[in-house]
Amino acid sequence: MSYVDAALAALTERDPHPAEVEAFRRRLEQLAEPDSAVLPGDALEPVTDLPTLDTLDEPSDAAARDALDRLAVIKLNGGLGTSMGLDGPKSLLEIKPGTSFLDAVARQTLALRERHGARLPLLLMDSEGTRGPSLAALRRHAGLEDPDLPLDFLQGTEPKLRADDWHPVEWPADPRLEWCPPGHGDIYTALTASGALERLLAAGVRWAFVSNSDNLGAVPDVRVAAWLAAQEVPFCLEVARRTPMDRKGGHLASRDGSLVLRETAQVPEGDDSFTDIERFCFFNTNNLWIDLEHLRAMQSDDPAAPYLPLIVNRKTVDPTDKSSTPVLQLETAMGAAIGSIRGARALEVPRARFAPVKTTDDLLVARSDLYDLTDDGRMVPTWSGEAPVVALDKETFAMLGDFERRFAGGAPSLAKASALTVTGDVTFGADVAVEGSVTVEGPRHVEDGEVLAG
Numbered sequence: 001m002s003y004v005d006a007a008l009a010a011l012t013e014r015d016p017h018p019a020e021v022e023a024f025r026r027r028l029e030q031l032a033e034p035d036s037a038v039l040p041g042d043a044l045e046p047v048t049d050l051p052t053l054d055t056l057d058e059p060s061d062a063a064a065r066d067a068l069d070r071l072a073v074i075k076l077n078g079g080l081g082t083s084m085g086l087d088g089p090k091s092l093l094e095i096k097p098g099t100s101f102l103d104a105v106a107r108q109t110l111a112l113r114e115r116h117g118a119r120l121p122l123l124l125m126d127s128e129g130t131r132g133p134s135l136a137a138l139r140r141h142a143g144l145e146d147p148d149l150p151l152d153f154l155q156g157t158e159p160k161l162r163a164d165d166w167h168p169v170e171w172p173a174d175p176r177l178e179w180c181p182p183g184h185g186d187i188y189t190a191l192t193a194s195g196a197l198e199r200l201l202a203a204g205v206r207w208a209f210v211s212n213s214d215n216l217g218a219v220p221d222v223r224v225a226a227w228l229a230a231q232e233v234p235f236c237l238e239v240a241r242r243t244p245m246d247r248k249g250g251h252l253a254s255r256d257g258s259l260v261l262r263e264t265a266q267v268p269e270g271d272d273s274f275t276d277i278e279r280f281c282f283f284n285t286n287n288l289w290i291d292l293e294h295l296r297a298m299q300s301d302d303p304a305a306p307y308l309p310l311i312v313n314r315k316t317v318d319p320t321d322k323s324s325t326p327v328l329q330l331e332t333a334m335g336a337a338i339g340s341i342r343g344a345r346a347l348e349v350p351r352a353r354f355a356p357v358k359t360t361d362d363l364l365v366a367r368s369d370l371y372d373l374t375d376d377g378r379m380v381p382t383w384s385g386e387a388p389v390v391a392l393d394k395e396t397f398a399m400l401g402d403f404e405r406r407f408a409g410g411a412p413s414l415a416k417a418s419a420l421t422v423t424g425d426v427t428f429g430a431d432v433a434v435e436g437s438v439t440v441e442g443p444r445h446v447e448d449g450e451v452l453a454g
Contacts, residue, residue: 003166004028010159010168017193022304024158027182027330030310031166037309039266041273044253046280050239052348059226061116067225068118070206075105075213076184077134078127078155082319084360085399089130091213092137093400095357095366096373101213102134106141107377108219116222121205123196124152124213125187148203153194156186160317163326171317171325178317184212184286185308185332191292192299201292210334211287216366216379217355218287224347225289234294235344237261237335239282240351243386247275250335252282252346259346260339265311282346284335285354298341307340308332352381360403361390368411388417388434396425396442409448419454 001009007028011021030036059067081090091101109122122144124134135151138144145151157179159168171177182189187210191197200208207228211218228236237259239252250263251274261284267274274280298305311331318324338344355371357363365371370387371379381387397403409430414420417434424442432446436454446452 003161006167007159007161014157016156017189019189019192019299019303020156020158022302023156023186023189024182024330026304026307027158027310027332028166031161031312031328031330034312037266037311038268039253039255039260039262040268041271041276044255044260044262044273044280047252047254047259047282047346050282050346050348053221053223053238053350053353056223056227059222063226064222065116065118067207067222067229068112068116068120068220070204070229071118071120071220071225072149072200072205072208073105073109073120073122073220074187074208074210075122075124076187076210077102077124077130077152077213078181078184079214080127080129081400083358083398084363084403085401089134091130092133093357093363095216095363095379099373100137101216101357102137103141104216104373104377104379105213106138106144107375108216109377110141110144111376112220119146120220121146121149121200121203123150125155125184125190126152127155127181146203149199149205150196153190153196155181155190156193158182158330160315160327160329163314163328166328169317169325169327174318180329181331182329183311183313183331183333185334185336187334188290188295188299188306188337189304191295192303197292197296201296206291206293208290208292209287210290211285212356214358215286215354215356216377217353218285219353219378228289228291232291233289233343233345234291235337235341236289237338237344237346238285238287238289238349238353239346240285240349240354242277242281242283243351244277245389246283247277250284250333251280252284252338253280255339258339259344261333261336263309263311263333263336266309282348285349286335286356287349287353288335288337290337294341305340306337308334308336309339355379355381360397360400361392363400363403364392364407364411365390365414368414370414382415388414389419390414391419391421393423393426393442397422412446412452420452 313329412432426442429448438454
């Protein structure tokens with residue numbers, strides 16, 4: 001049996017939706033064509049002229065209400081914070097005292113509804129592991145649920161493939177580890193397979209604003225919603241100017257006159273153009289807007305639409321055991337749809353709309369005085385220019401428990417800092433302030449009220 005037939009047979013045991021079968025089949029076939037997703041720098045042109053958020057017209061009250069009435073907010077919420085030592089939804093991590101990511105998202109949504117008198121439903125794309133706790137957290141916010149729509153839908157799963165012969169891996173010690181999500185590009189298939197797409201359209205929702213649940217800068221902007229509706233833009237990707245910190249993230253480019261998103265996995269060996277932030281000056285914020293009617297029309301012609309380049313993620317079947325069977329996880333990125341949807345646009349937005357928390361470095365920045373959390377759930381930067389660069393020792397700070405113990409007195413003030421580097425075993429007291437560029441080496445305890453000046 002071919003690897004394609006074997007993998008599809010394994011998927012079929014879970015009674016998948018036809019769209020899930022066709023999307024997985026496409027990824028399996030792409031696996032045999034490794035050059036199909038390669039984007040060498042000399043085949044690309046830079047993108048320099050984009051519409052910007054600040055130049056979009058402010059809609060009238062009626063236009064704003066109409067746009068938000070036909071918009072749904074979708075948050076990618078499938079991640080367990082395992083990389084930070086969590087065993088539950090990362091979105092339930094406190095970003096400020098007493099407030100989690102999901103609490104802030106709920107406040108943002110409710111505040112926008114009240115401000116504009118609009119419907120604006122909120123949905124999560126959950127995994128089996130995040131669904132229960134996340135829904136319980138959202139339901140603590142009165143009035144958030146929409147009677148005609150679910151609060152969430154589930155992302156898909158597919159078999160992990162053995163790296164040697166591409167057949168589905170078997171792991172009797174824990175069969176759950178034989179399966180994996182297909183990356184956030186699965187959202188287009190998951191919307192259809194779950195029935196959420198049809199329910200949204202039946203409820204009069206035309207557009208969706210999609211972003212990561214850990215990015216509190218991604219608040220729906222009525223200017224974008226009104227602009228998309230007026231211009232009938234089928235897809236829009238928010239991008240921001242790259243800095244040296246963004247050399248590794250996916251960037252925007254042009255190929256044969258069309259916009260494309262290039263990820264690290266699509267760069268040929270020896271091609272250093274990916275990190276040229278002067279030439280390719282826009283990075284993907286992973287905030288996007290999609291016309292749901294257009295998505296349904298595309299999928300009526302091609303159930304696996306939109307076409308997304310394959311990303312092959314090489315791991316071991318048990319990610320905690322590097323000696324376990326090497327596997328391939330076939331993934332896609334949702335922003336890559338910009339390269340296959342005719343009429344897709346990119347919009348330059350301020351970097352404040354990109355404030356994700358991927359590591360404890362990011363968490364320290366978010367919890368510090370560099371951001372204020374407003375009553376309506378917005379994380380407002382208190383700094384201008386470039387934010388301080390924080391680099392915490394991975395051996396001693398990467399896990400949340402270690403991080404919390406070392407910052408038991410709270411995050412230090414970073415308002416006057418340009419950089420903070422911590423190496424070794426360092427603990428911080430309360431009301432510590434960092435000024436300038438500072439390196440702290442352990443073992444050391446920073447006393448309450450101490451000012452670290454560089």
